[in-house]
Amino acid sequence: MSSATPLLEVENLEVNFAIKKGLMQRTVGVVRAVNGVSFKIPRGTSFGLVGESGCGKTTVARAVLQLVEASAGTIRFDGQDIAKMDAPALKKFRSRVQAVFQDPFSSLNPRMSTGRIISEPLRVHRLKPESEIKAEVTRLLDICGLPARFADLYPHEMSGGQRQRVGIARALAMNPELIVCDEAVSALDVSIQAQIINLLEDLQKELGLTYLFIGHDLSVVRHICDQVGVMYLGRMAEAAPSDPLFAKPRHPYTQALIDAVPNPDPDYEQGREIVPLEGEVPSPANPPSGCFFHPRCPLVTDRCRSEVPPLDPVEPGHLAACWETGITVPSA
Numbered sequence: 001m002s003s004a005t006p007l008l009e010v011e012n013l014e015v016n017f018a019i020k021k022g023l024m025q026r027t028v029g030v031v032r033a034v035n036g037v038s039f040k041i042p043r044g045t046s047f048g049l050v051g052e053s054g055c056g057k058t059t060v061a062r063a064v065l066q067l068v069e070a071s072a073g074t075i076r077f078d079g080q081d082i083a084k085m086d087a088p089a090l091k092k093f094r095s096r097v098q099a100v101f102q103d104p105f106s107s108l109n110p111r112m113s114t115g116r117i118i119s120e121p122l123r124v125h126r127l128k129p130e131s132e133i134k135a136e137v138t139r140l141l142d143i144c145g146l147p148a149r150f151a152d153l154y155p156h157e158m159s160g161g162q163r164q165r166v167g168i169a170r171a172l173a174m175n176p177e178l179i180v181c182d183e184a185v186s187a188l189d190v191s192i193q194a195q196i197i198n199l200l201e202d203l204q205k206e207l208g209l210t211y212l213f214i215g216h217d218l219s220v221v222r223h224i225c226d227q228v229g230v231m232y233l234g235r236m237a238e239a240a241p242s243d244p245l246f247a248k249p250r251h252p253y254t255q256a257l258i259d260a261v262p263n264p265d266p267d268y269e270q271g272r273e274i275v276p277l278e279g280e281v282p283s284p285a286n287p288p289s290g291c292f293f294h295p296r297c298p299l300v301t302d303r304c305r306s307e308v309p310p311l312d313p314v315e316p317g318h319l320a321a322c323w324e325t326g327i328t329v330p331s332a
């Protein structure tokens with residue numbers, strides 16, 4: 001596909017989970033975990049997904065990785081609908097898209113040495129002859145900032161940051177184009193986080209990688225991502241390039257998330273009136289009517305209680321789903 005085709009294109013994605021109860025496992029309801037989400041990630045760029053716990057970020061990632069079935073909508077990778085791929089295309093897709101998760105301790109097999117963890121995909125997919133595997137493992141460790149002797153260590157012998165480097169090396173073994181990072185640095189200490197973020201950025205530049213980056217730390221997402229989508233209860237509340245999104249958020253929910261982050265400047269903090277985000281995220285099994293955010297929104301009006309606001313442009317490339325702030329600009 002041409003470089004103008006986004007590497008990943010998600011359109012009106014819906015993922016529903018049945019709620020089952022009792023011995024007979026009768027379906028008693030449905031959780032609409034992802035409720036019509038769309039975004040595009042151009043090749044070589046990073047797209048961030050943020051939002052409170054339970055808003056559907058991981059479910060979007062799992063649908064992209066084909067670990068969960070989409071109930072509706074389309075996911076196109078390099079222009080190809082992944083639901084329509086034949087077996088060879090699917091096999092190729094599974095190597096072109098890799099994932100790095102939050103807790104490398106649970107995603108790395110504790111009984112395998114680092115060398116085996118990293119070389120397993122090379123062997124399974126026959127990417128390298130046996131004679132070249134050792135050198136390839138050394139190369140992958142090296143580009144992830146670990147010395148060759150780490151090949152003999154087991155996950156429990158490494159620190160959290162080192163384990164995450166191994167998780168990244170294992171993902172890179174497949175020579176992927178898209179890496180889905182689901183809270184990949186969230187469990188790490190701040191100084192270690194910064195090192196892993198630098199590594200991800202260096203790898204992106206050197207290898208031309210594309211990232212779907214999920215995180216709850218807005219400053220991390222702002223730093224690493226070109227575009228950001230803010231999810232609330234399975235829907236996209238706002239989506240825009242990072243700078244305008246953080247400098248001039250247009251959805252009250254985005255504003256509330258930004259307000260919740262303390263500013264490092266004490267002068268700023270002193271005079272600041274913090275409007276806390278009140279209440280909890282409602283259950284996606286029983287969402288509110290109209291705009292899902294309306295019960296917690298400071299700008300709520302009658303219309304918000306009854307009508308779902310569309311995700312429309314407020315500036316070119318800046319989308320927001322809000323009746324009050326989402327003043328639609330004529331499309332160019």
Ligand SMILES: Nc1ncnc2c1ncn2[C@@H]1O[C@H](COP(=O)(O)OP(=O)(O)OP(=O)(O)O)[C@@H](O)[C@H]1O
Binds near residue numbers: 032033052056059284
């Ligand atoms: N397999 C499943 N079966 C039933 N419900 C599920 C399943 N997976 C997720 N959910 C529900 O879907 C909703 C979205 O969950 P998801 O894990 O995608 O949220 P998240 O944004 O990643 O949250 P967090 O920030 O805590 O990781 C939640 O209400 C969750 O309970």
Ligand SMILES: [Mg+2]
Binds near residue numbers: 058
């Ligand atoms: Mg999650």
